[in-house]
Amino acid sequence: MKGRAMRVAILGATGQVGREFLKVLETRDNFPIEELRLLSSSRSAGSEIEFRGKKIKVIEVNEKAFEGIDIVLASAGGSVSKQWAPVAVQAGCVFIDNSSAFRMDKDVPLVVPEVNGHALKNHKGLVANPNCSTAQLVVVLKIMHELAGLKRVIVSTYQSVSGAGKEGMDELEKQTKALVNEEPYAPKKFPKQISFNLIPHIDSFAEDGYTKEELKVIYETRKILELPDLPVTCTAVRVPVLVGHSESVLVDLEKKVSPAQVRESLANSPIVEVWDQPEEGIYPTPIDCAGEDPVYVGRIRRDTSSENGINLWVVADNLRIGAALNAVRIAEYMVANSLVGQKVTT
Amino acid sequence: MKGRAMRVAILGATGQVGREFLKVLETRDNFPIEELRLLSSSRSAGSEIEFRGKKIKVIEVNEKAFEGIDIVLASAGGSVSKQWAPVAVQAGCVFIDNSSAFRMDKDVPLVVPEVNGHALKNHKGLVANPNCSTAQLVVVLKIMHELAGLKRVIVSTYQSVSGAGKEGMDELEKQTKALVNEEPYAPKKFPKQISFNLIPHIDSFAEDGYTKEELKVIYETRKILELPDLPVTCTAVRVPVLVGHSESVLVDLEKKVSPAQVRESLANSPIVEVWDQPEEGIYPTPIDCAGEDPVYVGRIRRDTSSENGINLWVVADNLRIGAALNAVRIAEYMVANSLVGQKVTT
Secondary structure (H helix, E strand, C coil): CCCCCEEEEEECCCCHHHHHHHHHHHHCCCCCEEEEEEEECCCCCCCEEEECCEEEEEEECCCCCCCCCCEEEECCCHHHHHHHHHHHHHCCCEEEECCCCCCCCCCCCECCHHHHHHHHHHCCCEEECCCHHHHHHHHHHHHHHHHHCEEEEEEEEEECHHHHHHHHHHHHHHHHHHHHCCCCCCCCCCCCCCCCCCECCCCCECHHHCEHHHHHHHHHHHHHHCCCCCCEEEECCECCCCCCEEEEEEEEECCCCCHHHHHHHHHCCCCEEECCEHHHCECCCHHHHCCCCCEEEEEEEECCCCCCEEEEEEEECCCHHHHHHHHHHHHHHHHHCCCCCCCCCC | CCCCCEEEEEECCCCHHHHHHHHHHHHCCCCCEEEEEEEECCCCCCCEEEECCEEEEEEECCCCCCCCCCEEEECCCHHHHHHHHHHHHHCCCEEEECCCCCCCCCCCCECCHHHHHHHHHHCCCEEECCCHHHHHHHHHHHHHHHHHCEEEEEEEEEECHHHHHHHHHHHHHHHHHHHHCCCCCCCCCCCCCCCCCCECCCCCECHHHCEHHHHHHHHHHHHHHCCCCCCEEEECCECCCCCCEEEEEEEEECCCCCHHHHHHHHHCCCCEEECCEHHHCECCCHHHHCCCCCEEEEEEEECCCCCCEEEEEEEECCCHHHHHHHHHHHHHHHHHCCCCCCCCCC
16 A cells, blocks of 8 residues: 555444454554544543554544544444544544444535445545445445346345444343343343344334334445435345354346356455355355454355346344444555545535 | 044154144144154164154064055155055055145045135045245245235245254354354355345256245145236245245235234134234344244335335244144045045045
């Protein structure tokens, strides 16, 4: 990566994705960081977090917190982003936001760099990171679209509890421990028991019986792929898995292609791994993919219900490609393309 | 129910579904039983099982075991059924088989009584009980077909470990206990870790990258609905749930119908319960449905990817409607329609 070393702030540094930002940045040797500032609410300020062998104190976010910063990586929820994004942009930062607050704003690029990095060129300081389920999906769909043209996309998700943050992971762990010891553990974070159960309800219910999570997959997919009329539907389900989102995806295509052609096209992507020798037990599962960067695809086969459909099974670490890793890749792309530190006029 | 009291044998009485047969029979007050004979392999013979307050000794299945019996409820695997079904039929029994051994045989009715009970009229002694995922699905599909005509069916399953019998349940329980105590527990029954994980692999892999489980859903659905060319596809996934199979189902229909019309039609079925007030947290999850008889349907909504599609979420107890309950209902239907104790010529 070309460009000077960056001054980076993490907003929401003590949260689940905030900590994942740190893990990802530790491994990005070609992303030189001159300064790393860790920001949080007053509740979490004062704690210390280690990064590249040095302890950094977490400070409370305030009006002056973004001064001198080039890039803000934010994952502190929609209301925090709404409050601080304008302040950071005003201070000259690029604000890369993991919340859903700005994703559908037409002036805000919604980006997976390998899919639509070009959309960053017209940024106005604010960039949105897609929903976790969407990010891994569009990586696959983009390749399928280039191969044979997307006609219709049908997704059923199997989403891990880490999509609901550290509290979600805690609830699955504690509830499971209680249940195996035959003790009760009432749901707090999730609307129903998640341990040994499934919940077809992620985020709140919105229009026409869909959850916001399902609508995010539908609308964000169309925006990122720049196919505003693409027929997409989604059923989003929370499953008792700690890390890693899985998706059963049926893609109707314009042209007939073989599973072998799909495998070849997907394998050509630097961020996809095809694990698809099912007779030898080779297909991805969430525990294989947790902590890993690629989008894993298996179970690639002809749809038995249409002429040109393909069924796929897509698994990825929702905290990485679905959150922290994608945000860091956006930052890297912007540095490499000299899109950071411009004067932005709004 | 009319008809005389029946002499019933359970083959595989000590297995997961065998025990569920006993639980279901206990509750069917209008199914008079004159004699209940419990049959098993030599390994499990000799144990005693209580039924309606009386202890019954489990005896080893042999050439004479079916004499004087009217109805055999079998759930001891395909090879056991292949060995003993002809013997039982020769002895004048109706043999209701829960294995997949005979399901696609054109001379064997494959039946969910509420869907295609009429197919029992031409039985030749042998009747097949469908795959668990199929049984709950066709109950819903039949109603949708009568309402608006099925065009295409796309299913992603979330199947509990009890579909793999008692060993499956033991493995999830023991593996989870080990993992929460930070001890290792290698997979035995399942091909990979099932605790805190998902496995997109149920039964063995067959043609074109599909598992046998997925092909069962496809072929059995067509046979039961008597729609041999119905476009159906399925992705079958094992989830860390003890009892209760869930399905994300997209149904493309010939005619446009509203979610309200679908809800009304489904609610009219005596064996379906519609739980669909999502804003109030009313939708089915597996732990709600375990131990219950109905097929539960929620999340009924217009498909956002087609003109006339409907999305649904279908949950049922796989040991009941998916196995023991459906077999007992087949027996009841046959008794009520004087289809038991006929001389069968093959």
